[in-house]
Amino acid sequence: xxxxxxxxxxxxxxxxxxEVKDVIRIVPEVVGLIGREDAKKLINFKGYHGGNDVRSLxxxxxxxxxxxxxxxxxEAINKLKCRLNDSSKIRTLTxxxxxxxxxxxxxxxxxxxxxxxxxxxxKLSPGEAIYIGANEPHAYLSGECIECMATSDNVVxxxxxxxYRDVQTLCSMLTYKQIFPEILxxxxxxxxxxxxxxxxxxxEVDCCFVPPGEVVVISSAPSLSIFLVLTGEGDIQVDSxxxxxxxxxxxxxxxxxxxxxxxxxxxxxxxxxYRAGVSSNPCMSVTLMLQAxxxxxxxxxxxxx
Numbered sequence: 001x002x003x004x005x006x007x008x009x010x011x012x013x014x015x016x017x018x019e020v021k022d023v024i025r026i027v028p029e030v031v032g033l034i035g036r037e038d039a040k041k042l043i044n045f046k047g048y049h050g051g052n053d054v055r056s057l058x059x060x061x062x063x064x065x066x067x068x069x070x071x072x073x074x075e076a077i078n079k080l081k082c083r084l085n086d087s088s089k090i091r092t093l094t095x096x097x098x099x100x101x102x103x104x105x106x107x108x109x110x111x112x113x114x115x116x117x118x119x120x121x122x123k124l125s126p127g128e129a130i131y132i133g134a135n136e137p138h139a140y141l142s143g144e145c146i147e148c149m150a151t152s153d154n155v156v157x158x159x160x161x162x163x164y165r166d167v168q169t170l171c172s173m174l175t176y177k178q179i180f181p182e183i184l185x186x187x188x189x190x191x192x193x194x195x196x197x198x199x200x201x202x203x204e205v206d207c208c209f210v211p212p213g214e215v216v217v218i219s220s221a222p223s224l225s226i227f228l229v230l231t232g233e234g235d236i237q238v239d240s241x242x243x244x245x246x247x248x249x250x251x252x253x254x255x256x257x258x259x260x261x262x263x264x265x266x267x268x269x270x271x272x273x274y275r276a277g278v279s280s281n282p283c284m285s286v287t288l289m290l291q292a293x294x295x296x297x298x299x300x301x302x303x304x305x
Contacts, residue, residue: 004124008143011119014178023117029076033068034061055176063171074109112159129184131198148276150202206275210265218261225277227253232271235264
């Protein structure tokens, strides 16, 4: 799950079939890489054919796109770039077209530039969040977020990154579901505390905003928790402590299960913290990290224990 701290842009999951059809119709550079046969099958797909059929078509077309030779991808991207630059002189480009040009400037000749056309383009305001299931492609394009994930033993990358890529593995393990992500707003659970719960019982994240000079007591949780101080400074105190521990931006605290936590902000500034914990399975581990990722297209394969 990614919770936006600033305005946050991301790619997530495959776009709906009608949007994919539009890509095939108006982006000949993509057709040149996936082949006319796959392009025709996607264009002619009807809703009554069923979800498995469209996933099979997407798998075939996307795999061919991602497996394109570096030379073929480079030629297609350069043609698309020139065409869009010419088009921008006579019309307003779409958000996706602007995104393609932006990605090309950061990762020239990278096939991930073209892959972006197949995905949902998501914009989050601060405080909004999305949940990313296992085996779903995603890319954090710009902005800063709090990211929390269940225990995972594998990250597979295939584009828009200087890191190692494994195209074959990524293309074989994706679900190819076509879903637009639900934007999570969080739910107030007590004054100054908003909870983000993904559609699974693996973890939850609380955002705690303590105004200057105020005190907030976080109810005890049945599992361990990790607190990360995002901004501000103050004190953090648990049941067993006679006095609080100083807490400032960047500090991380481990809190045992069944323990109340008292948060006190200094009188001059507010303090914002995030708590990650597990409510249904105390043995499950979680990872909480603050990240400012830019243009990294990756699919995360998560195995939770």
